[in-house]
Amino acid sequence: MTGGLLVVGLGNAWRGDDGAGPAVALALGDDPRVLVHEGEPIGLLEAWAGAQEVILVDAVSSGAPAGTVHRLDPLGAPLPGGLASASTHAFGLADTIELARTLERLPPRLTIYGIEGERFSAGEELSPAVRAAVEAVHLELRERLGT
Numbered sequence: 697m698t699g700g701l702l703v704v705g706l707g708n709a710w711r712g713d714d715g716a717g718p719a720v721a722l723a724l725g726d727d728p729r730v731l732v733h734e735g736e737p738i739g740l741l742e743a744w745a746g747a748q749e750v751i752l753v754d755a756v757s758s759g760a761p762a763g764t765v766h767r768l769d770p771l772g773a774p775l776p777g778g779l780a781s782a783s784t785h786a787f788g789l790a791d792t793i794e795l796a797r798t799l800e801r802l803p804p805r806l807t808i809y810g811i812e813g814e815r816f817s818a819g820e821e822l823s824p825a826v827r828a829a830v831e832a833v834h835l836e837l838r839e840r841l842g843t
Contacts, residue, residue, distance in 0.1 A: 702747040702803075703730045703837055704740065706754040706789065712820035713762070713813030716830055717753040719822060720809075723834040729841060737792040741801050749805035751840070753833060754789060755813040755826070762814035763825030765833060771806050809833050 705721025707714045718732045733743060744750045756766060758776075768775060775790040789808075796802045811833065814823040822830065 699746060699748055701729055701749045701751070701841065702744055703727075703751045703753070703841065704743060705730070705732045706734075706737065706740075706752055708734055710818060712815045712817050713811075713823055713826045714755045714816050715822060716755040716811040716813065716826050719827075719830045720753045720811075720834050720837065723830065724838060724841065725843070727841060727843060736787065737789045738787055738795070740789075740792055741796055741799075744803050745801070747803050749807075750803040751807045751809065751837065752789070753809045753811065753837075755816070756810035757813055757816075758810075760812045761825070762812055762823055763829040764812035765829050766808070766810035766812070768808040768810060769806070770808060771802060775808070809837075 703721065703724065705717035705719070707717035709715035709718045718734065721730050721732045724730045731743065733739060770793050774794060811826055811829045813826055
């Protein structure tokens with residue numbers, strides 16, 4: 697990615713509400729500024745290289761009601777400890793952001809949309825509350841992308 701805005705949907709579409717990020721990215725359609733990242737979060741350092749602004753969409757589990765959308769700016773401070781990603785990766789999103797900060801490889805602007813999940817079991821679909829949040833975030837980001 698060189699310059700401009702990049703939207704990245706993180707998560708695993710086969711683990712219930714963990715698929716919130718990919719669902720938002722897919723709802724945005726075939727746009728070269730949007731990608732689904734289901735691999736290790738550390739791969740984001742390459743994915744966002746050269747982007748001026750990055751928006752990450754991921755499922756989180758903080759105890760807030762399912763479908764709550766958290767908007768975070770991790771450039772000013774580390775992600776809150778109580779806002780854990782629902783990831784099964786040993787090196788998660790918060791770790792990746794802190795590594796990128798240390799390596800001076802963060803994009804100039806970074807926003808995280810954390811969609812509060814309810815269920816993360818393998819093979820489940822998005823819960824109704826998360827599906828509604830996916831639609832709201834998708835519409836907001838569609839406006840940001842100007843599509």
